[in-house]
Amino acid sequence: MGIVVLMVMASVSLAAAFLVLFLIGIKKGQFDEDESPAVRMLKDDKKVKDKIDK
């Protein structure tokens, strides 16, 4: 008996952990806007690039 209950508890709490992360994400505004982050990641940091070139 014990093992089934344990497994269920484990899986539900794992899912709950992800839910909490998701809710924190919403709270921090990660889902407010889905366009500029996609654009922003393309932005090259010039200084870094220069270092690589050297």
Add this chain to the structure above:
Amino acid sequence: MKEACFHCGQEINSEEVKFDEKRFCCLGCKTVYEILNTTGLESFYEMNADAGVRPDTKANHHFDFLDTPEIFEKIVDFSEDGVTLVSFHIPVIHCTSCVWLLESLNTVNPNIIYSHVTFSKKEVQISFRHEKIKLSEVARLLTQLGYKPAVSLQSLDKKESKQSRALLYKLGIAGFCFSNIMLLAFPEYSLPFLSQSPEAWLDANKEFFRWGMFLLSLPVMFYSATDYFKSAWQGLKNKFINIDVPIAIGFWVLFLRSTYDIIFDISPGFFDTIAGLAFFMLIGKWFQQRTYKSLAFDRDYKSFYPIAVLKINNGVEEPTMLSELKKGDRILIRNEEIVPADSILIKGDGMIDNSFVTGEARLIEKKTGDKVFAGGKQSGQAIELEIIKEVNQSYLTQLWNHDAFSKDDSMLNKLTNSISQYFVIIILLIALFSGVFWYFYDKTQVLQVVTAILIITCPCALAISSPFILGNVMRIFGEKGLYVKSTTSIENMAKIDKIVFDKTGTITENQKTKVKYNGTELTKEELIMVRSVLKNSNHPLSRILYGHIEVDDTVAISNYKEVTGKGQQAEVNGKKIKVGSAVFVGLEKTSEINQTQVYIAIDGEIKGKYEFTNQYRKGLKQVVDQLKKYKLSILSGDNDSERKNLSKIFPEGTQFLFDQSPEMKLEFIKKQQESHKVLMFGDGLNDAGAIQQSDVGLVLTEDVNNFSPSCDAIVKSDSFSVFPVFLKFSKISIRLIWTAFIISFLYNVIGLSFAISGNLEPVVAAILMPISSISIVIFATVSTRLASAMMKWNLERL
């Protein structure tokens, strides 16, 4: 041929600026290039070729008023300890390079701490040290780079409702509960399919699984689904049965019956169905809620008017907020500034551009003592005005005091709600009759059957049909250049039987005017001379003519003189050339007042005149031909000089109304609404009342980011030719919704047959409900895309 500007990629037309072995179309573009190069941001050009925005050299760059303490305080988000945070709306943001450049502002000016772009809203948030750099300087820097912030009266009453995150929270929690309840429900679902007796462990753990599901369903019932209960309650309070009433009934019956079942060990309950329904319906809501954030549909004159103007107080100019202007105040309006209130011209030559108000680009000349109406834009030198009516009492702005602007008809999903009224009654009747039947047949089953009926008929598939179909249609419309405010507008569009057009700017082209030459043919030499003279003038008509005359050379001129509002003269190759009004070249005032004309005289001899007439939009005839099913009207603020041309294009029976004031337009629509559903198609501020009053208000615009009055939908001008297709498509989408309704009814009928016969096992509901929802979603997506593919979208992209 013509080369493209290195910075903005536009064709180099008039003057070419060479710098650093690169070609630019104007000084503005060159300046941006210089700034970027000196600050080490030249990789801007490596990302996207010619992605730059051409700075608007014409527009005014007066931002000094931003430094006035009271205005400063209202504009900025936060200011403390020498650091200020401000958000600017910048309509021209359009690509990755824009974001990159705007977020690199701190490299351009070290006093800017950081800048952050919100692409979907076209906003940039800038944090800067206000002791080192003034707010006006920040705004000026942006303008210099081509990103002019839109600072208007509207930005004063900001703090728009923070984007609702509640729906996402609810969606996330419902999703979590749904999946985990499924996990817990599964063991018992497998029972009917097992041949041997239930396994011992399952029987022993039954309680644990069931109460686990019960616990997980609590957040759904008391958080995720609460919007539906509230809305149902609101509806009932107003004696109106909306779609949320049967949904709320369904939810509560599900929850109570399931709890009852697990307490008395009857069945594992329907908890997974509860969570599943909530999850699917919230997805539908979320899908419908995502609209065009960057477009503003509710703009009134406030977003068009500036925040402040220069008030002249005892000879001293000081920036003053519009709300503080009073009758009798003297104000100074500079080039490209907007006249904020009805006033009288005191000093200077007024050249008023009313294009925002009437849609007409022609300049109107005003002399000292003339009345100048609010909303016009001065072009040329600065003028001094005396205010005769306060800002919100002016001819144009008082339109917003009309009660058409206070009505609020934001009834979402009209079609669904009207159906749900019958739906509820039918379900209650079915439940009642089967209850009565079972009462005489088997009393113990009555409660089971009645609750089962209420559960299985919960119209969730019905409720998501309309959001998904209309949400898809909205996206398709957006791809084709029609941006609707909400899905309700699409439903309304399908019901229209009368279309009212505004004339100027809507069915005529705003920018393009037809130029016709009348008189003695000019030789090529003469044309070159005229063009050389025109080159020196910034008058809009000169610019049009300059582009119209098809010779490439210009020659040197001397003794150039421009008389504002009259014309210009110069000597070319020893010949005296005059370009301007009839009086200017020495003619009597002509009788044809309705036309704009420019006369050409060489050495005192009048050669001829250029006539400027408005051009009707390309494809107008075809559009009108496709609108045979609708009653048409034309409303125009102009005189009836175009009646003849219009009646050639429009079919017999079209009403033509000329000399209409903004209020008259509004009243006309109101009167038509007694017998028709009216669509108003306009563009300017003077149509704002009519657009607001109409059942569907459409605004046509050359650039969707430009100012447009509040409306239900914005149409891009190059999509004008497919306007009839939009109407047709909206009708088709209503038919698709009906089809989706029928599909969801079929599922309900299947479910009912289980319920009435007393066989509704939780597992049946758990399968039937998600399947019906999913098939509706699939149907909505596939059918709308197919319908769109079958439509004739002959968009002529210019």
